[in-house]
Amino acid sequence: MRADAVRNRERIVEHAVRLFAGRGPDVPMCEIADAAGLGVGTLYRHFPDRRALAWEIGAGALRDLADFARGAREREETAWAELLAIIGHCATLPLALAKSLTELLPEDETQAELEHTVDSLLADVIVRAQREGTLRADIPLREAQRLLSTIVCRPGARPDDYLTIVMLDGLRRGPG
Amino acid sequence: MRADAVRNRERIVEHAVRLFAGRGPDVPMCEIADAAGLGVGTLYRHFPDRRALAWEIGAGALRDLADFARGAREREETAWAELLAIIGHCATLPLALAKSLTELLPEDETQAELEHTVDSLLADVIVRAQREGTLRADIPLREAQRLLSTIVCRPGARPDDYLTIVMLDGLRRGPG
């Protein structure tokens, strides 16, 4: 792929993220193209339809998250610390956006696989944190996953906002 | 207003709630009309545009919430119990929907006033719960409001789901 084609693709994603976030999931495709300084045709060459573009954004975030989660395992001492790191990192990703975009659009193979990978990685940290006694153990894995993903996919989530703090306080150790 | 017109109006709102919730804020107006077994014209006679319909739904939920909050104050012994009751009641209202709908649409007088009423009522419970020592006091009022509204406006929020439980555990008494 030619260097400028790569640059174009990146420009598109970049501006799409900005516009989707700022103006909702219905921004006209041609505004995205305009913002990226390209013709619509070029946009459609890179992404065959709106779905593809949306998913590119979602996939990017999920890939990034998966990478980070793998790295965290090596960097951090405890599973709890991993969890904190992951939550912190999530705030830097357009997860709320990714969620709203992928919710709208029907699933496919790759999508399912990537989401599954992320789920597994999270499940892994959760289980280990519960085993090491830092994460309360009275919550079923499935529910813990949903809970964390809800927290982390809020629009405007920050790693140190009150909701996150309170939730972590509620999650630490256990209800006793 | 004629009896059947009232019934029609109710049918419209009812089906609109269902469809907005199930298919997002962009459901075609004519599908809403169809679902209610009416012509589009009838829908538009009752609600001059999509905004009006959306706001009817949002306003309905907020009014209900405000009524309930006032009632809770008389029924419950402690502010904490009030809070639990309110959160429980919220799960019966289409608040996530209301939020997503009103976010889309520009503000107006009544809207602002109603939202302000709800805010005040919530602020009131929060402050009293902090005073009585059941709600942790290290969270500024404003932030507590945002936090609660985030919890309660989640799509699919339930008064007894894990997220709510954990959050309440995190909120009770304090961080110490």
Add this chain to the structure above:
Amino acid sequence: MRADAVRNRERIVEHAVRLFAGRGPDVPMCEIADAAGLGVGTLYRHFPDRRALAWEIGAGALRDLADFARGAREREETAWAELLAIIGHCATLPLALAKSLTELLPEDETQAELEHTVDSLLADVIVRAQREGTLRADIPLREAQRLLSTIVCRPGARPDDYLTIVMLDGLRRGPG
């Protein structure tokens, strides 16, 4: 017909004239009804459709014009004076409106007959004026009719405005 029904009918025509004139031939029927302080149903009881209402207005003006033209013949000494009187009277009728309304709508029996009556009366004055030597005779009857009707059906026509004056100067006696 009951007295109030007559009053209603008159009110409708009256307000229809005002609204057609002020807001063009597309004013919604229900605005006309509103303006007359009646329900649409009542309007439709009196006039089966928009055409009927439009034609009522046109017919009213034409009838009035025909009556006046007949009267003028008795009151005035010369055909030229009749012509002046008729033109003067036309300015008091909503002729421009009538024209724009009847232009839009397909012809019918009565309509044709009434228009024919008016045409005949005008033709009569024209011919007599040409005979008596006050109206230039180098204009074919048909053309003179069209010319006069154009002058007289202008929106905002006045019997003493410059266009009328100049035209009458051009018409008097002849080109020689």
Add this chain to the structure above:
Amino acid sequence: MRADAVRNRERIVEHAVRLFAGRGPDVPMCEIADAAGLGVGTLYRHFPDRRALAWEIGAGALRDLADFARGAREREETAWAELLAIIGHCATLPLALAKSLTELLPEDETQAELEHTVDSLLADVIVRAQREGTLRADIPLREAQRLLSTIVCRPGARPDDYLTIVMLDGLRRGPG
């Protein structure tokens, strides 16, 4: 702009003139598009709404008129001859149409300017014709302008029809 796009634009205007003239200012936009052998979308790409299309037509006529009036000044010997030439030329322009279209639609900057230009050019010829003694001088400039524009913006105006002839006879020299 691509060559075929230019052609399309011209085709649109051309058919719009025909249809507006034949069927009034409310012809459905999609009929205009159909007549031009194009999709509605194409029509709307060239003219963002009905107003824009209407104004294109009006502006075209006014521009043409202004150009012609300037040229006439050089070509003709007397102001009266200029006037005749201008009136003759007007009959080739869709002025009645332009008038009916621009009446419907609110003013803007360019529109006002263009109309002002035309007014000035006409005023100029009128004043000079009155000075040279060929145009009767007992009509105020403003009124002469209105009078001429009424004559010339009639639907179906012809430079040699009786109304024009009579009016010119009425205007020549003076009332004496």
Add this chain to the structure above:
DNA sequence: CATGAATGAGCGTTCATTCAT
């Protein structure tokens, strides 16, 4: 490969007309 013109299905909305109340 990039462009942006063309397409047309689809949605929001209006309004003439009908008819239950």
Add this chain to the structure above:
DNA sequence: TATGAATGAACGCTCATTCAT
């Protein structure tokens, strides 16, 4: 008889997508 609620066809306009240049 008067009313105004209901209807739905029709129109203006948008935008995803295609494809000629």
